[in-house]
Amino acid sequence: MDAAAERRFREFVSARSPALMRLAYLLTGGDQHAAEDLLQAALTQTVAKWRTVESPEAYVRQVMYRQQVSWWRLARTRRETAMAEPPETAGPDATAGADLKIVVRRALARLTAKQRAVLVLRYFEDLPESEVAAVLGCSVGNVRSTAHRSLARLRELAPELSRLEEPGAPATILGEVQT
Amino acid sequence: MTIDELVRRTMREWAGEAHTPEDLAARVLAGRRRRRVRRAGAALAGAVAAAVAVAAVAVATPVLTGPERGSDRSAATADPTTRAGTTEVRARPGSSPPDGLIAAGRVAVYAYYVWRQKGDDPGNGVTRTWYLYDPAEDAYDKTPWATLDVAPGGRQAAVVEAYPASRVGLLTVETGEIRWVEVGQAVGAVRWSPDGTRLLATTYRRDPDGGYESPLEERRPARTGFALIDPAAGTSHRVALEPAADERNTRSDLDWSRDGTLVREHGSRFDTPYRFYDLDGKQVAAPPDESVAGSLEAGLSPSGELLAVHPRAAGPVETARPVETPPTAVPTSAEEQAVAAVRDLRTGEVTTYTPVSGYHIEQLLTWADDGHLVAWACEYAGGRKVCEGGEFRNRLVLLGADGREAIPLSGYREHSQRSGSWEPLFTPR
Numbered sequence: 245m246d247a248a249a250e251r252r253f254r255e256f257v258s259a260r261s262p263a264l265m266r267l268a269y270l271l272t273g274g275d276q277h278a279a280e281d282l283l284q285a286a287l288t289q290t291v292a293k294w295r296t297v298e299s300p301e302a303y304v305r306q307v308m309y310r311q312q313v314s315w316w317r318l319a320r321t322r323r324e325t326a327m328a329e330p331p332e333t334a335g336p337d338a339t340a341g342a343d344l345k346i347v348v349r350r351a352l353a354r355l356t357a358k359q360r361a362v363l364v365l366r367y368f369e370d371l372p373e374s375e376v377a378a379v380l381g382c383s384v385g386n387v388r389s390t391a392h393r394s395l396a397r398l399r400e401l402a403p404e405l406s407r408l409e410e411p412g413a414p415a416t417i418l419g420e421v422q423t
Numbered sequence: 424m425t426i427d428e429l430v431r432r433t434m435r436e437w438a439g440e441a442h443t444p445e446d447l448a449a450r451v452l453a454g455r456r457r458r459r460v461r462r463a464g465a466a467l468a469g470a471v472a473a474a475v476a477v478a479a480v481a482v483a484t485p486v487l488t489g490p491e492r493g494s495d496r497s498a499a500t501a502d503p504t505t506r507a508g509t510t511e512v513r514a515r516p517g518s519s520p521p522d523g524l525i526a527a528g529r530v531a532v533y534a535y536y537v538w539r540q541k542g543d544d545p546g547n548g549v550t551r552t553w554y555l556y557d558p559a560e561d562a563y564d565k566t567p568w569a570t571l572d573v574a575p576g577g578r579q580a581a582v583v584e585a586y587p588a589s590r591v592g593l594l595t596v597e598t599g600e601i602r603w604v605e606v607g608q609a610v611g612a613v614r615w616s617p618d619g620t621r622l623l624a625t626t627y628r629r630d631p632d633g634g635y636e637s638p639l640e641e642r643r644p645a646r647t648g649f650a651l652i653d654p655a656a657g658t659s660h661r662v663a664l665e666p667a668a669d670e671r672n673t674r675s676d677l678d679w680s681r682d683g684t685l686v687r688e689h690g691s692r693f694d695t696p697y698r699f700y701d702l703d704g705k706q707v708a709a710p711p712d713e714s715v716a717g718s719l720e721a722g723l724s725p726s727g728e729l730l731a732v733h734p735r736a737a738g739p740v741e742t743a744r745p746v747e748t749p750p751t752a753v754p755t756s757a758e759e760q761a762v763a764a765v766r767d768l769r770t771g772e773v774t775t776y777t778p779v780s781g782y783h784i785e786q787l788l789t790w791a792d793d794g795h796l797v798a799w800a801c802e803y804a805g806g807r808k809v810c811e812g813g814e815f816r817n818r819l820v821l822l823g824a825d826g827r828e829a830i831p832l833s834g835y836r837e838h839s840q841r842s843g844s845w846e847p848l849f850t851p852r
Contacts, residue, residue: 250452257448262441269441270434277539277552280444281842285543287451348433367427368434395426405426 245294253291260301267305270364271312273353282308309365309379312357344404351401359394366391454542510792510852512821512830519818519834520554520845523561527821527832528791529725532556532847533573534580535563540842541634548634548673549842555580555596568592569632570612575619575851581654583610586630591622593654606650606659612676616683617851622652623679623686626661631674645673649686651702664704681713681723719763721787721796727768729824731787731796734764734775760809763787763798765824778803779829782820783810789849796822797849799839800829815839819847 245253261283268279268286286307290300297303352360358380365376373391377384399405424432444450510528515521525532533556541547553571554563568582571594582592582601587609592601610624611631625631629645648664666675666688680687680699685707687697699707712727721731757777763784764775776784782800789797801810801817810816817839819832836844 245455253452254448257451261447262443265441265443266438270438274437274440276442277550278843279441280447281539281541281550284447284450284454284541287447288454288543291451291455344429345433345436348429349437352430352433352437363430364434367431368438395430398426398430405429 245291249294253294256300257287260304264301264304264308267364267368268308270352270368271308271357271361273355273360274349275353282311285311306379309361310381313361313380347402347404348398351398351405354401355394355397358390359397362387362390363394363398450542454544454547512832514821514830514832515834516818516831517834519836521563521833521847524556524558525819525832525847526852527797528795529851530789530791530797530849531577531852533577533850534571534848535845536848537843537845548630548632551632557596559597570610572613572615572622573848573850574615575617577850577852579619581613581615581622581652583613583624586611586627586633591624591652591659602657604652604654604657604659606652607661608647608650610650611646611674614676614678615850616679617681618683620655621683622654623677624650624652624659625676626650629673631676633673644675646675646677648704649677662702662704664700667698680710682710685710687713719787721789721798724790724793724824726793729790729793730766730768731790732764732766732773734761734773757805765796774824774826776822776826778805779822779826780820782822782829783814784820784822784829785814785817787822788819788847791821794824796824797832798822798829802835813838815841 264283264286265279268283269276272278272282283304286304289307290297290304293303294300352363355363361380362376365371365379366373371379373384373387376387380387511526512528513524513526513531515523515525520535520537521532534553536551536553538549538551540549551570553566553568555566555571555573556562556577557564558577566582567584569585569588571580571582573580573596578596580594580596582594584590584592589607589609590603590605591610591613592603594601604622606624606626608626609628609630611627612625614623615621616623626647626649627645628647631645644666646664646666648662650659650661652659664677664686675688677686677688679685684702686700686702686704688700690696690698697709697713699709699713701707712723719731719733723730758775760783761775761777763786764773765787766773778784779800781803783803784798784800786799787796788799791797798820799817800820800822801814802812803809804811812835815838816835818835820829821832822829833847838844
């Protein structure tokens with residue numbers, strides 16, 4: 245890597261690392277250390293291909309998603325328990341807005357990495373299923389079923405969310421995901 | 424609000440809490456340069472790693488004198504309160520890392536750490552995140568400390584900030600209050616004396632978790648010595664003690680001898696597990712109760728009558744005998760696969776731990792009492808495959824020294840050698 249390429253890499257990291265860090269943070273369930281590791285590992289892969297990568301940001305994102313999912317494959321039960329905050333039973337006021345978001349955070353942190361990755365792609369990145377599938381390297385059907393299971397698991401972990409299913413709310417979770 | 428709106432909003436807010444390190448690009452580029460320099464030494468490093476792996480496997484197992492009736496399964500699911508002086512068994516067989524106290528007999532896991540490799544190269548070093556037990560919540564809390572040690576009883580901890588912090592904090596666990604003692608040199612590890620009245624801090628000139636700066640053969644020892652701290656007086660006293668010339672690890676922490684009168688370090692040979700120094704840093708002979716060639720990590724039982732050993736290094740205590748050359752064929756019988764044993768020093772009788780309660784006993788870590796050990800164990804499969812999921816998928820068990828029974832204390836670590844795994848710290852209760 246010559247000096248000019250190195251400068252461009254530094255500029256890229258400086259400009260894009262806050263956004264990339266936010267993504268890494270969500271993917272790791274709010275674990276700052278793990279998020280830094282994830283992003284650093286992805287940047288290391290990126291710098292190795294710096295000359296040939298057309299869109300570095302898209303490449304880093306894809307590496308992080310796939311890395312996270314492959315780590316999950318290797319260690320699925322551990323990932324589910326290795327969370328920054330232990331889960332707690334929500335108190336009686338858990339349906340108040342702020343409390344409910346805390347409940348959702350804790351539940352998100354307890355999902356498997358793949359379940360979380362799919363939800364991050366769908367809800368944080370706002371990608372359609374076909375693009376989620378392309379990023380993760382799996383089929384649309386797989387994305388759909390994972391999203392369904394992820395939301396179902398979220399409700400299991402946070403029973404308070406059942407209150408959202410009152411009249412006016414979507415009839416099924418699956419319907420939401422398939423739009 | 425629908426669930427997807429809620430998830431969307433939660434994620435946006437939550438993501439905003441991420442902290443962006445300022446030196447990310449520098450870290451990545453520095454790692455790249457280091458890797459390039461290191462490639463020349465990679466073959467040698469690989470050979471050493473392989474040797475270490477063989478040693479680790481070789482060092483693992485005795486079987487023996489089972490748990491007494493007091494530590495049965497019903498006791499293992501006891502209530503969540505901790506009582507001073509108790510010896511009850513506290514197990515969390517469903518969680519890994521533990522989500523509540525693990526304890527048995529005289530020892531408890533008041534803290535554990537989760538380690539992660541820095542970047543994608545093992546040479547970059549590791550970060551450790553320490554979790555400390557909070558008796559009020561019966562849960563482990565994440566801490567900001569780079570390293571720590573819990574005093575016997577679990578009420579006080581010595582904590583150290585990120586390298587190169589040169590002070591040691593005395594933390595009262597219940598209140599969170601910290602009192603600092605200056606050491607004057609960067610501290611990489613800290614150990615309470617067995618009686619909980621003094622602290623031994625290992626000092627370093629480089630971050631002991633910082634990875635390798637240079638090819639293996641060019642490495643300088645990172646350790647500079649130790650500091651003795653008197654917590655009551657708030658004073659410290661430094662002593663120079665570099666590691667032996669053949670020490671290749673960046674971390675070479677010092678610990679107390681069994682009786683707390685000497686400082687000991689791990690030896691690099693199987694037949695000399697420890698080297699001993701007086702409190703001025705002068706090497707001295709091993710005390711009689713620690714000259715235990717071939718012994719495993721757990722060492723002597725509290726009474727001094729039983730010794731954790733490798734089953735194929737089971738000679739007289741006084742005679743350092745090299746371990747047999749590992750057989751070239753894959754061991755398939757339970758006896759051949761056994762890597763842990765206990766020797767009765769009174770009779771010379773050796774109890775070898777062939778599978779116990781379906782567990783292959785891998786590492787004898789500490790004695791819970793004179794009849795029980797805490798060990799890492801994997802799920803025994805038999806044949807050429809020693810364990811289901813491999814030898815690195817293991818859990819803590821409480822093993823009867825008679826080898827009749829083992830009960831789980833923790834859930835399984837999916838892979839003990841991979842980033843994200845956890846390691847317990849055992850402390851007298």
